[in-house]
């Protein structure tokens with residue numbers, strides 16, 4: 001099986017192509033960095049959706065360290081960029097499974113990849129020998145629960161769903177009771193996709209969190225916001241609203257395999273101050289990778 005870095009690198013290849021198009025031929029000879037060179041780098045970083053503040057900072061650092069780039073050429077510049085991106089992405093994160101059951105809410109806009117991410121997590125955690133309950137708190141669409149059930153059956157994880165139209169909070173309550181009664185290690189709660197602009201749906205998420213905390217102390221231990229990397233900087237607006245409503249503790253960046261905008265990772269982490277926990281680089285269970293800032297920076301810049 002391909003290594004973590006190989007798979008990530010493959011997932012980030014579109015982003016890297018954007019960056020390297022301009023960055024690659026930057027240092028043609030051993031000469032000082034010129035303003036036009038920096039403009040090319042800036043354009044490439046902006047095109048990859050790192051966001052204006054992060055790009056400006058990176059450019060400042062390149063200017064300050066232009067002597068190293070003069071001596072070391074393009075590899076030196078890539079090394080500096082890698083270091084800056086890694087620094088921007090590094091955030092402290094929680095240690096999973098430090099409570100039992102470990103309760104994880106998965107939230108995000110429609111189609112971001114919530115259900116798929118839960119399926120992948122359930123499969124990986126079950127394979128590690130943890131007992132995982134998968135809860136469908138999307139009572140809005142019957143097909144949503146069925147999609148989750150397919151993943152649960154495939155992974156052998158127990159599955160809980162509520163009646164169609166039931167209050168998602170009551171589904172969460174029942175699910176957590178079930179997990180406690182059976183002594184399960186973790187609970188993954190799938191929520192209905194919702195627009196970050198819909199206040200009533202955002203309030204529903206907040207309620208689900210409150211009731212979870214009543215059943216299991218400290219729950220939800222993680223609230224993962226799933227962002228589709230292909231939407232680029234639009235993920236920022238989504239992130240802000242979900243963070244306001246639901247105490248987001250971490251991010252999952254999906255569909256990195258299909259985008260040249262992987263730099264959005266830097267923009268959202270900077271904006272929300274929470275770590276990326278996992279990245280999705282495809283549709284199978286093997287295509288969810290625990291996030292590693294160094295590997296990500298390497299995959300992005302090459």
Ligand SMILES: Nc1nc2c(ncn2[C@@H]2O[C@H](COP(=O)(O)OP(=O)(O)OP(=O)(O)O)[C@@H](O)[C@H]2O)c(=O)[nH]1
Nearest residue numbers: 110111112113114115116193254255280281282283
């Ligand atoms: N290429 C690729 N496709 C992905 C990835 N993650 C999810 N998908 C696909 O994205 C589509 C939507 O995924 P879902 O998991 O159903 O998204 P969701 O957030 O649960 O959607 P709703 O429940 O409708 O809000 C599916 O076709 C997935 O296979 C990924 O990392 N890479």
Ligand SMILES: [Mg+2]
Nearest residue numbers: 114115144193
């Ligand atoms: Mg879903």
